[in-house]
Amino acid sequence: MKINKTLLAIGAISVLLFSTPVMASGGGAALSHAEIDVTNQKQIQRGLMVFADVCMGCHSAKYVTYRGLMDYPEIGLTRIEVDELRGQNSLLTGLISDLTIEDAIISYGVAPPDLSLVVPGRRGGADYIYSLLIGYVHDPENKVPEGNFNAVFPGNRIAMPDPLSWLEHDESETAELKQQANDVAAFLAFIADPHQNERRAIGFWVMCFLVLLTLVLWRLKVEVWKDVKH
């Protein structure tokens, strides 16, 4: 197979040009890397607890049902644990916050977005969520005199006050803050695409098969083409 050099060059240029998914957010600060493992049930459960205790005060995740909390092995809550969380809600309902949109707008000026798809729905994904949660640092240039300053939120002024504010962001509590931020990021990364682990597992076998198939067809092609003088 003679591979056209020009084709290769054009291919290389386009790959280079287009291989820059934006990692830095409009807030200016570069993103920190989230340490998450979407196959780690313990981490995802911790993240769920933070979500249920803190985030659900304002945010919903309507595509995550109570039933799903039991059925997805990566979360794997027991029936009793789910019953505790759901109270009177049916198993089939999603995680819906009690805060109404009207009240939210009165308190914060904007409706808190549903978090079911927030990880793929923001540039930077899980890293962005993590960086946002640890990004409530002091406002050095006084960019946001009245309002919440966040280092990575685009424009730096974020309507959400620091959800993990009891963790003072000082040194002694930094480790716990980072862990909770990581855990929430893991939980949210998982529930955005709950079949992702199954997908990658199947994908491994598919790729193995395709490599084999490609090899066989390549040899068959070479073999059959021996008949052709070229």
Add this chain to the structure above:
Amino acid sequence: MADQADQSRRNFLYIAAGGLGAVAAGATAIPFVGSMLPAADTLAASKTEYDVSTVEEGQLVVIQWQGKPVFVVNRTEELLKQVDGHDDKLKDPNSEAIPAVQAEWMETPEQRKYRAIKPEYLIAVASCTHLGCIPLYKPTTGRKDWGDSVPDDWFGGWHCPCHGSFYDISARVSNGSPAPHNLHVMKYKFISDTTVLIG
């Protein structure tokens, strides 16, 4: 000689390619056909929970399960006595005909007689096994309450108004009925003393 080796290699490769191609085609069909099976939320809605303590003694309620009507009867002592004595008049007194009329837990003759986990509570699909009408509840024996609509040796149970099938107090179909089977007893279990999970 090179030709021979070539030909056999060629054949091997053809067969290998064909075999792998067939595997690929089959494997590709799985997600497409599989996607047509009931989705997870449909399956989740396929189970219904019900608190049987809400059914009074002697009362029959009709609830929904998977879009189908289901009888839940709280059978009194009196009614429970009515299960005996007419096995010869029933098509399938031991619920042996098809799996749908015989639940997995129906092991002992007792259980087959009462067709329930807890004898007081009979739970069966309220769909006549002939053509699907909901049978009428006529629990007391004889013609006193029901007139000519039931035979004079009526053993108490259900009577389907559409084509005249009769079932006893354990929903077992009587001889002479157009319906072929007993009312279906679906899979269910008690997840607490009073709550059943149907399906």
Add this chain to the structure above:
Amino acid sequence: MLDKMMKTQLFAWVDRRLGLEEIIKSQLTEYPAPKNLNYMWNFGSLALLVLVLQILTGIFLVMYYKPSAELTQGGFTVAFDSVERIMRDVNFGWLLRYMHAVGASMFFVVVYMHIGRGLYYGSYKEPRELLWIIGVIILLIMQGAAFFGYLLPWGQMSFWGATVITNLFGAIPILGEYIGQILVGGFAVGDPTLNRFFSLHYLFPLLLVAIVGGHIHALHTVHSNNPEGIDVHKPEEQINFHPYYTIKDAFGVAFFLLFYCYIVFFNPQLGGYFIEVDNYVPANNLQTPAHIAPVWYLTPWYTILRSFPDKLMGVAAMGGSLAILFVLPFLDRSKVRSARYRPMFRLMVIMFFIDVIVLGYCGHSAPTSVLKVVGQIATAYYFAFFLLLPLVNKFDRTKPVPEGI
């Protein structure tokens, strides 16, 4: 194995009633093709494969997708909810959705390579002008199908992309407003738009099947071009399509599937190019995303549109950039087909490929002042490439083409 099948009684029964044997012979086992076709000739069969995949995955997706913009809890819609239901609850729904989304982009990758082959080797030249023209029609219908399909998930990009493009039609004088209303079904993109786009999205690929049939018929009438660009009529220079090119195409399919499946199973969003980040956010008609860009395969035309300050000029240029493709066979009259033997043309066509990539990059990026100028230069070259072709042929010192292959 094919010959074994063709000797059975069953085959004879069907053949008498459908004339199958004649078809198989004339289109496959005794259909002559040049023996020197390179791998750039695989992209036609790949395009057909992807079309079939898209239709199959599309049909099964439609068993669960609901085309309604009715609002649901949290600012979502019935349509968006149905897509999430497919991703979460439908058995293998996630796989169908990812296959369909990745397949849409791969369709354009494959078709752009296929067109590039045509441009470089002169496959649009006499006697293949109609074959080329049918191909341009296919490209337009593909773009339409993709545009309609993109609205269906009802994400932010879906909604605002549709709003921008349907507003373009408003620029057309006199008829523009009515065309816009017919497209949108109202005064702004909404539920009526979603329903009709859904209908058209289902229709267009089926139209494509018919037009691809015509494309293949046109091809089989004039037979394939080849990398040398010369006419190939001698029997020793030709080989039967089956088994040589059927097997080579099968190998090409397997190789292609390696890329396709890698993306589907390990990185279906492909960094936001195949499934855009903003489309995971439900459509909000009161808030435009910070950065609107069409999906990557439409970005070159977006740049051409934005290169003109006047809205009507931009729309005309964008339409013109597609229309000019139709007349390419009549602008380039060189008797020499393949760029291998046309040094000046070869340079220009390679620059054209780079130009389209640059146009795409500009269309994808935020319009800074620098990129705006770059885009305008690229737009100028895009048109210059075509319009200068009659001149190029006067001055190009073509190399002598070979006698045979």
